[in-house]
Amino acid sequence: MSSGTGQWFALLESNTTGTGREFCGAARARGLRPVLLTRDPDRYPYVAEDAVDTRVLDTGDLAAVVATCGSLAEDAGLAGITSSSEYFVADAARAAAKLGLPGPDGDAIARCRDKAMQRAALAGAGVPVPAWRAVFDVTEAVEAATAIGHPVVLKPVSGSGSLGVRLCGDRAETEEWARHLLGRGTDERGNTVPSRVLVEAVVDGPEFSVETFDNRVVTVVAKHTGPPPHFVETGHDIPAPVPPKTAAVLGDTALSALKALGLGWGAAHTELRWSAQGPVVIEVNPRLAGGMIPVAVRAVTGTDLVDAVVARAAGQDTAPASGGDGRGDGRLGTGSAGPAPAGERHAAVRFVMAADAGRVTSIHGLAAARGAPGVVAATAGTAVGRLVRITHSFQDRLACAVATGADTGQAGARADFAARLITIDLEKPAEPEEGNGGR
Known part of the structure; x- marks a missing residue:
């Protein structure tokens, strides 16, 4: 089934949770035809639900990606290519360069994705790292x-x-x-x-992320993580409830990290901890944040980072991403609500975490969660029939709720309440099988 009549906009794989499907909605809203390049369309439940065009190929083969994009360009024109998956952002950028399309520096992204090379570059530039x-x-x-x-x-x-x-x-x-x-x-x-x-x-201290677009700080996010020895993110508060001076230092440190790594085109997600000596960069991710952070950002600031990423990759004009109290009319794709009511300038994301392994037999409570006070989005990151394993990673997050409030406490309480309304029933599999899949 075709998704439109405009130029194609290629997505090289997708993240399996969070805002992956939003990229397709943003592309359609801009008059483009999203097409997912993937090894396995069944990995993404939204593909069938949203009637997204697909091309099946070896997405680990850059030559095959470029060839497929070339055929799309000959068909109806190709406006751009990007990826919402951590694992494919470098090759999406490299493919864009080979096709003369807008994109970041693919080699810089590849170096950034190697955490040892990233650490060396940051340390060499004087950016604090562990x-x-x-x-x-x-x-x-x-x-x-x-x-x-x-x-x-x-x-x-x-x-x-x-x-x-x-x-x-x-x-x-x-x-x-x-x-x-x-x-x-x-x-x-x-x-x-x-x-x-x-x-x-180990760096002791609260954890944050800084969301940037090009060389601008959009917002600072506070993270909630599960118990050690793992570091699974269980929620986010936006904006982080810290003094303006602290937020400014975190933002400046993130921008210094991007400069040291040769980044600064499009979206980036920089993770830091605030130690006794100040901010320490844990890692820089050369992509848009996952974990429904962009949904929460749009709800409280009006800045639509998903739309901005699509526009940038397609060579279309987009207003500079900015934080603060600006409330734009940016779009989100299928399944996301509009901005929060006036006065509710805080948002929170809370996840439903897998307590045990098994195969998903039913999902309940999404409608109730979406109707709960302050909720702007409630989604499941799995589907009936999917196998769940405990991996002590983002794969353990089976659903989430995003809510707004007048302050951090109210937003967090609302998101937590809505998340608790969602239940995912599992049955034990007969034997070990392949697990949840990657981002």
Whole structure:
């Protein structure tokens, strides 16, 4: 089924939760025909629900991506290509460059996605980062952890959504987790993974993210995370309830990080912790934030980051993204409500977390959640028939609610109440199967 008559707008894969489907709605609202380039359309429930055109190909093969985009250009014209998936943003940028379309620096994005290369570039530019070492085997991991001092954090040098990230309190835990990470041949998307692990110092203090577009700070977000030894994000507060001076320092640090990495075109999502010495960059993600953050941002500021990303990649004019009290008329795609009522300039996102593994048999309460006070969006990130595994990552988030309020407390309470109205029933699978899939 065709989605329109305008030029094509290609999406190289998609994130599996959050705002993935919103990109298609934003493209359609701009008169474009979204088309998803994917290995497996069934990975994304919204494709069938929203009648999104697809092209099935090996999306890990840049030549195949460029060839497919070339055929789209010959068909009805191709306005642009981008990705909402962490794993494909670099190749989307590289494909855009080969086709003469707007896009960021694909090589800079690829360097940024290698967390060891990112750390080195940031440290070299004087941007505060945790003490760290990249290691190739278990012995090196233990030596690095001993030198840095336990506890330490171990994580893959490439990845997304807290997958594989773990706090290790002693030598035995470090050795065990390093062996696990180094024993993986592929990531959750089936891509070959580098045989390196990052060992880094623990940074104590509250966690934030800074959402930017080009070289402008849109907003600062406060994060809620689950209990250690994992770092799963369970909610967000927008804007972060911190003094203006603190927000300004966080924003300036994020912009310094982007400059050091050769970024600053389009959206970026920079994660930081506020330590006793001030802000420390945990990582820079050269993409739009996931976790429904863009939905919450639009609700309280009027700035539609999804629409801005689509417009930028399609070479269309878009007003500069900005935070503050500006309330624009930006769009979100299918399934999202409009801006919050006047006076409700705070928003919160709360997730329904998987408590156990199993296959989804039913989903209840979405309508009730959407009708709850202050709620602007309530969505399920899974579907009936999908297998759920406990991965201690973003994949454990099965649904979410976004709500607004007059202050952080009210917005958070509303989002939490709405999320509790959503129930997802599971049955135990007969035997182990492939899990949730990647971002």
